[in-house]
Structures are given as structure tokens and as C-alpha cells.
Amino acid sequence: MLKLAQQTTRRLRGIHLAIPLLVLLVAFFAIPVLELVRRSFLDPDGALTLQSYGDFLGTPAYRTILFRTFFVAVVCTVTCLLFAYPYAYLMTLAGPRLRRALLVLVLLPFWTSLMVRTYAWLVLLQDTGPIKAVLAAIGLEQVHLIRNTTGVVIGMAQILLPFMVLPLYNNLQKIERSDLLAAQSMGATPVRAFWRVYFPQSLPGLFAGSVLVFILALGFYITPVILGSPQNSMMSQLIVRQVTERLDWASGGAMAVVLAVLTLVFVGLMSRVVNVQQAFGGTVDKK
Amino acid sequence: MTVAVDTDLALELRGVSKQYPGTDTAAVSGVDLQIRRGEFVTFLGPSGSGKTTTLNMIAGFISPTAGEIVLHGRNIADLPPHQRNLGMVFQNYALFPHMSVWDNVAFPLVERKYPKDQIRERVRAALEMVNLTGFEKRRPRELSGGQQQRVALTRALVFDPPILLMDEPLSALDKKLRQRLQLEIKRVHREVGITFLFVTHDQEEAMALSDRVVVFDQGRIEQVGTPDELYRRPATRFVAEFLGDSNLIEGKLVERDGATALATPECQIPLPDWPGGREAPSGDEHCVMFRPEDVKVLPADDEGAACRGTVRDVVYLGSEQRVIVTTETGREVTVRTGGETTGIPGVGGTVGLRFSASNAWLIPTGG
Ligand SMILES: Nc1ncnc2c1ncn2[C@@H]1O[C@H](COP(=O)(O)OP(=O)(O)OP(=O)(O)O)[C@@H](O)[C@H]1O
């Protein structure tokens, strides 16, 4: 008994180092969030009710926005993945100088403000902008890159790219290149060697990056506001409208809670999928 | 060379060279080598001598800048690695960390699209041969270094390649385990009967394992021979010094009392009935090698001593000891004696040295 108490104190000895952050987290994160959750269950008279949840999920327009938000997040994640994987792979092959240059390039967005970058995209993508001019020249005048979901995805994916590249690179850089040679010496073509030996080992980084990008994408506000349109709004815009324009804290809170819960469920499901990792290697059943 | 000899060849290198892009010297230059079926051949050489480069050219990971690599009569220099059908064990084992032991060993069979029941049977038998039954479900990191090594060996052999390539497969292990695995590799070689090509920079390992050793230095082959040939009859000074301890004594060959003798400023080493003496013209400078076990320590006043010197160091090695003697001109001679310690004074004492003629070896001029 005494021993257990000693062990516990030993384990908690360093705890005071975390106190400043814990205080901040409780005061400025936990308390406001709990307050929002509490309000989402109250009607204007302060009585307990599920009215706000019913209103939110029962309104088709709101459900469309919820669905669109997840759709945009998924498209952003996949887009980032398609760009980040070859990039991170190249970083593992590069010599120290090229690697540093590639790293700086990917971190560059972190050093410029989100707002500046988003307006830069506005300049590039607008109907009088250079990209539109190129599209028009090849006969794609009908394509609009702004005030719609396309523009939002382009802007968000670029901003989120580092969050995919960094965890992926961190993972890929730990994979032994000799594994690929070994696979080839055992009769695998380079392509087979990649899919059976390299790719499965990159899944943890791929998953970490995807979760980061996905969660960040679900909560994006400024970029959809600038590059999108009210007709194509996302959950964050809807919640802001409920709270700031209608002063309807209950329904804003309900929406935030639903979004958070769905995010957790989604991430949980994704981690299940990635745990099937063994399946990539386990092609032979063991009696 | 007759046709009969040719069908006996497993692998032949003809003038194989490799110069890496951006370097000004060749990593491997003009390597010619013939390896017979079932042979255990070791590439031995100091760091950077081109052993790995040569092995990787055989495996197909590096393409030679010149030369032919002939496998069973066919030039494979342009074949990608996955079509060469050669087994390979890597220095870091390169076991796939995301796969179980079973899946690692099954990998080459799955890639070759063997039927499922055959894969099962082969993997089971292969794991049994290296005593790894019961470890099938473990991940590589859950195995000891020696067990990982055995999985790597099994995985490289399970598809019956005609040649197994191994690049310093034991260098990550401690000495005891290394010696045990050397025995195991030898046993596996006997059992499967295929050609083994082994790379090491450890000369004892090379001697212990191989039918023949290929000594590399600076991208060239210095000598190819059985361990005994290399030890007893090194072709060059480099080989004499690289394999085991040696005393290389330079002097003039002279006629003395009707027999050959090696004369240096401080020594007269009689070499009666020495075959080497007939090959070398007397009067010239020559380099003669005596292995430490062919030198004897005598009392300082012994009549039969070729020269005298001071004991500088005595190293006990259990069953034997190594005595290092400095002669009057400062030349160091290493002597290996049996267990008998009597008659050898301590450090600083004066002793006589006698050199045995029967195993003396004349290093060919230019070597
Ligand atoms: N990828 C490369 N690019 C340029 N030079 C290389 C490369 N790989 C090896 N070399 C050079 O080629 C020479 C031979 O190298 P190699 O790896 O074949 O030596 P080794 O005999 O295997 O040495 P060790 O015992 O250290 O493994 C060395 O001088 C080395 O620096």
C-alpha cells in the first residue's frame, strides 16, 4: 500500500512543470467548450431540451452544409496526400542540401499569414486572373475557380500541405531503403516492392498526416469565406452565423457538438482501417 | 579450358569494372573471377576495397561500367535484380518490420506465385531447418539478433536460388554469436549444396568459412586461393600482411656452406634445402615471409640462433603466447610459441631467434 503510494508520487513528481499549461487549457479551452455544450441543451427559457439538435439535423439545408464540410475535408485530405507523398519521398532521396531546400519550401506557408495567402489565391483564381486566362485559352471558359467549392479546396489544400508532408517525411525517412532492394532480390518488381514493402511501412505517417489535415479542414473558416460563397458555405461559417448574427448560442453549440462528435467517429473509423495494416503483408494464411 | 569445366561454373566475372558517377577513381576495376557450383567463396578486403560494389553488381543493384557477369553461361549484366533469381542476405538483414517471420520467409514464394499449399510446406520446412519453428507469428523486432539473422538466411534460401550472396551478415553480432552462426552457415551450405558468396573484412571469418578466398585491395583482386594457399603462399606483400601475422624479412640471398641463406645487416638466416632458394637468383634483394609459428625463441648464447634481439612484449593467449622481439637494427619479429614458457626471459631480456626454412615463403618480386 505504502509502496503504491510512493510509486504514484514518484510518477507525479514532475507534474508541476505542466501546471501553467493545464491552467491555460482549463480556463480558456475546457470551460468555454463545456459552457457551449451546456447551452446547446437549453431552450431560451433555460429548460433542458434537445430542440437545437432536432432543428439542426432536421433541416435539409443544414444537413447539406454538414455533408459538404465532410466532403471538402475528404477531398482536401486526398489532394494533400497525392501531392505530399511523392514530395516526401523525394525528400528522403535528396542529398542534404536539396532536402533542406525542399523542407524550407514546404514550411514557407507557415511564415506567411493565412489571410495573405488566401488573398493571393483570390488574385490567382479570380475570373480576371492568370489561371482563368490559361483555362480560357484552352477552351474551358465555363470553369469557375472561385466563389465555389473548387476554389475552397484549392486554397485549403495548399495551406494544409505542410501538415501532410511533415508527418509523412518523418515516417518515410525511417524506412530502410535496403528493404526495397531485398524485396527485388527476392523476385519482386520495383512496383511490387513498393506496394508490398514500402507503402505499408508508410501507413502510420500517412494516417497521422491525414488525420491532421482532415481535422483542420473541418474547422476552416477564413479560406471558405474568401474563396467560397454563402451558397457553398461550410459548417464553420454556419456556426459563426448562428452565434454572431442570430445570437443563437444553443443552435450554434449543437452544431459544434455534432461536428466534433462526427469528427471523432470518423477518425476512429480511419484508425480501424489503418490497423488492417497487417493485411498488406499477410497474404498467406498461417494454417 | 574445356567445355566440361564450363558447365561446372556457377558464376563468372569478366573484366568487371565500376566507376561511380562523380568520382575520379574506379571503385572496382577489371575483376576476373570464376566461381564453381557449390563453392563457398569469400570476398575479403579492407574497408573501401570494392567488395560490396562487386557483390551488388552480381545482385543487380549496381550496373557495371564495363565487363560481363555470366551466370550459368548467360550474361546477366543488364538483367534487373528481380529477374536474376539470386538469394541475398543484407548486413542489416532487411527483414520487413511490418510482416511476421512467416510472411517474411513466404515473400519470395508469393512473388513467384507458388501455389498456397506449396508455400506453406516450404516455409514450414525452411523454418524447421534453422530451428525457428514456433516463431512464425513474431515480428522481426521481437527476435534476437541471431534469430533475425537466421530468418534472413532462410528467406534468401527458401526459393532455391543457385547462388546465395551475403554482405557482412555477421558484423552486427558479438564474437560468441558470430562464431556460432559461422558454424551454422557452414552447416546450411553443406545441406543445401548451392554456391555461397560471402563478404567480410574479418580474415579469421574468411579462413574459417571458405573453400576459396578472394582478397580485394583498392578495387582489384590481389589473390584468389584456398585459405591455406593464401596463408602459406601469399602472392603479394599485402596478402601476407592482411591474413594473419607475418614476418616479412628483406635481405640478400647468398650461398653459405653450399646452402642458401638470407642475409640482412643483423641476421644470417640459413635456409637449407629451401625450394624458394632455387627460384630466386642469389645476390639480389628479396622479401621472405616467416609466419610467427615458424620462428623459435632460443637462449641468447645458443649456437643455432640466426640473430639476437630484445624481448619487447609477451602476450599470453591462453594455449599459446606471442613474443615480440626487436633485433639490433630495430626490426620487429613476432614469434608464436606453444604453451612452454620456460627459457623465455621477461620483457627486456636478450634472446636468440631461429627461423624454420621449411615454411619460408618468397614473396614474388613486384608483390
Ligand atoms: N554510391 C557510391 N557513390 C560513390 N562512391 C561509392 C559509392 N559506394 C561506394 N563508393 C566508393 O567505392 C569504393 C568501394 O566501396 P565498397 O562499398 O564496395 O567497399 P567495401 O569493400 O564494401 O568496404 P566496407 O568493408 O567498408 O563495406 C569506396 O572507395 C567507396 O567510397
Ligand SMILES: [Mg+2]
Ligand atoms: Mg561493404
